[in-house]
Amino acid sequence: MPNLLPYLEEQAVGADVPFEKRPVRRRLIADIKAGKISRIVCRDLERLSRDTALWLRFVELCCGHGVTIHTFSGPLALRLPSDRFASTVRAAA
Secondary structure, eight states: OOOOOOOOOSSOOOTTSOGGGSHHHHHHHHHHHTTOOSEEEESOGGGTOSOHHHHHHHHHHHHHTTOEEEETTEEOOOSSHHHHHHHHHHHHO
16 A cells, blocks of 8 residues: 555645645645655645645646646546646636
8 A cells, every 4th residue: 555645734724825835735845846746635626726826836846746636536637738727727716
């Protein structure tokens, strides 16, 4: 069984707070950059980000490190620009 690392925000954080200012998100980003993460599973995209600019930076980071993002409805397509656009619309909604 793969090693599962939980990244749960214990307190509510505003949607516009950059990932770098959230301790749990900082750890997630550091682990992505260190190659410890191969996939992220979350209930909904809004659990990762509700800010379009933050979402785009996060997707770029994940794609650059080969990390796939999954929701309960399945893996998120991010390879094509049209896929990234659709995910950005979903994340912003």
